[in-house]
Amino acid sequence: MPPRLRISSLGHQIPRCQYELQIVRSASTAAAPVFTPAASIEQMTRSPVPVSRSPPTQLPSHRNPEYRRSQLLRSYTSLLRTSPLIVLFQHNNLKSMEWAAIRRELANALKKVDDKIATEGRTAPAIAPYIKIQTIQTSIFEVALRIVEYFKPTDAALASGQPPRAVDPVTQTSAELPAVSGSKDDPALTHDLSRTAHLAVKNTKGMHELSPLLVGPVAILSIPIVSPEHMKAALSILTPKEAGFPTPSRKANPDYHDPIVQNGLRKINLLAARVDNQVFDINQTKWVGSIEGGMDGLRSQLVTALQSMSSSVATTLEGAGKSLYFTMESRRSVLEEEEKGPTGDKSESS
Template sequence: MPPRLRLSNARVPQSVRCQRLLCQFEIPTAVRYASTAAATTPAPPIEQMTISPPPIASSPPSQPPSHRSPEHRRSQLLRQYTSLIRTTPLMVFLQHDNLQSVEWAAIRRELNKAMQKVDAQIAAEGRNAPALAPHIKVQIIQTSIFDVALRIVEYFRPSQSTLEKGKPPSAVDPATQTSAEISLSGDRDDPTLTHDLSRAAQSAVRNVKGQHALSTLLVGPVAVLSIPHVSPEHLKAAMSVLAPKAFGYPAPTRKANPDWHTLSVQNGLSKLNILAARMDNQVFDVDQTKWVGSIEGGMDGLRSQLVMALHSMGSSITNTLEGAGKSLYFTLESRRNVLEDDQKGEGATGDKAE
């Protein structure tokens, strides 16, 4: 075989090497034209150069800077819990003891069936009420984060916090508790930020820890039954499924609902205990919750009872006032008749004497 030649030792002609160097250091045509155009373009005015450009927001207005990192799961749970508390006027707190996923699925199935029956009954009666069954849910909560969410909703007032800091109150959306004034500097500790993950919200509720009525109950494994409207009928049906013995409600019969008597449902219900309820920002115990569920006709029935009570109260007041006036009138009339009889008697005796 002929000997192999190494390329490193091969000599390259000088003309080829010069062409390579010229190609490497040659200025592109576009760069030459750009430099020529820049040299001929006039400089901007002095006013434009002296005015500083406006600051660029580090975050969009729809997502203001947060004192708590919004990417963390705890922050997302806090926002979820505050939204749930603000939009749910009726919540029932239950203590659960190591329920299995099969038991939770069976309990949710029976609860959904009971809620659908109540919706069908309301629709059959011709009452104009929205269907609540798709929105009634039972979910397990993180008690420590839920306690913070409760304190933020109950005690945090953005207008008061801004006034204490000597700043005018900003426009705050009551649904999201977010301020309309967003700092362009993007400072996450800006006191004008008043959303749930802001530093102002965290500082405002730090000193009221443990003062809420539900703080003593939010210990251990807790689940929440959320009903988006105050409906005594749905509450009674839910308690008839979850805790019929504790509330004194009749349990579903085996003939009417055989699935409720299955082993998975009964094992799950034996591990549930009703703690309390939160209704229209007030804490109710088991007896008060039972009284709400015993209202006949739901909220419409309660309104009709209130109208009847006010009507009867007004009629009783009217009768009382009229009775006082009538008694005074009869007293004066009887007195006048007595005086007239006395005058007639005196006149008759005077005639006889003459």
Template structure:
């Protein structure tokens, strides 16, 4: 059996180790003192560079781009520029389940329109995946409308090519939607555009990426059939549309108007756009027929005037010939 080592020896060794380690570290530090090189004179006399508050790929902005309001403003301006047909509704405290049910029925109706267009052999692309019904922040959307309607950057700023990156938000070379130039240009136009009276209270927008009266009619027949004057789906044809959740949600929607190619339409004009048969192709055919009928009427009018002049001259010529014959006979008899 090995001899036992007394515990007191371990305690003494444990107490001696930290003290010896501290002495060794102090000796090594004193033996090799750290030397920090002095900064160059140019660096000491030169003022420090300003701290970049924005990355080099992002221009300075009047509105902070990291805020949600700024992102919504950019989203709304893009929506206004890329959606030539927009229908505006007022909604009153719709629940999430009601919104989901309404969007479901709207998608089904729009898909039927795409299927009908494809069955007729027309080459129009499918629009139902790109038609959106969404709520908007009214105050931010009103600013976006002003920027799209009234902010026109100067031609020099647009044709400048690749100018040096501006360093301050006050630089007039900045022409994006969050710039100081856009803010100043539209600040005095608040409440002066055509949608100012409509953009009050909670607003929902149906955006269509192209002017399609057929899709607009299908959407209005689902969302506001009574106000738009279009028949709603029957209970036999679409029983899901008459679900209580859908009907309760539709009772809280009111049609306000539409924006078509930058022009504001009231409810009556919105009905007229939705009532165009055959969509834009039908409208073009009606225009061609009207121009053809106008041309034929002008041609017939000109031909009638020419014919009447011809008959008048012919009758006059026959009268003159008879008079000449009568004078000749009198001269021969005399």
């Protein structure tokens, strides 16, 4: 009986004539000479164009912008420039559920402050959705602090003698970025990731007032405007005992007294605050939160103090003028009596 042949194997076989044709074509292709055109005289005499390691829309940087540390540095510098009120806390091993519960209670308390301001008819904007609490990388945040405080892009550009590139110091971007083909050592580059910024703050490590506090796990509360009322509401939720503010009652806010919220709040401690580029300790932070009526109340207190000062100055000046007037009048009367004395004696003798 003849052996059986599989149909599939027959279907994949290549005819002999076709196979020989393929071998001939491959041999002719391999034997064909390949000619490379010679370079022109201009190409040989002209210097090669420097290769840019950055895309056309990205300025050359000392720090690689693709790294997460670089992006965190840019976000921290932007946060420091746009948030005039920042409160620093120390947190110790908070769980994700505890963070979620604390953020929920904080958002509710800040929303009540916005509602109170709206009911009073004041024109202050609602800023509760923009107030955030977040953990930070302390080493990168310390570098961002030094860049914001000690690095002045305009001064660096004037010292280099070249005009600075059009870069927004907050967003680090520009609507019309030119094609950059320069080097990262270009002194005209003054963005936060540039070599100029790195050299400007290289020797200032540990010199900022907040540097000793940026050790261990740290969280920050950023407020876009200086609002003592929102700061008081936040401190009454996060650290009521250290700040000296009353906690929400169980009847008014029962969710605040849940065990998961209280367990998380026991692990948070108040460190300091940064208000309008000034470092405030715990006592000064308490004072900022205790201002009644917010910034409007502070302005009214200032106006009252100026009015009282002006009235006291006017009273003092008026009293000095009166005393001078009485002194001059008494002296005038004494002089008149002295002048009348000799003439009276002459008349009696005559």
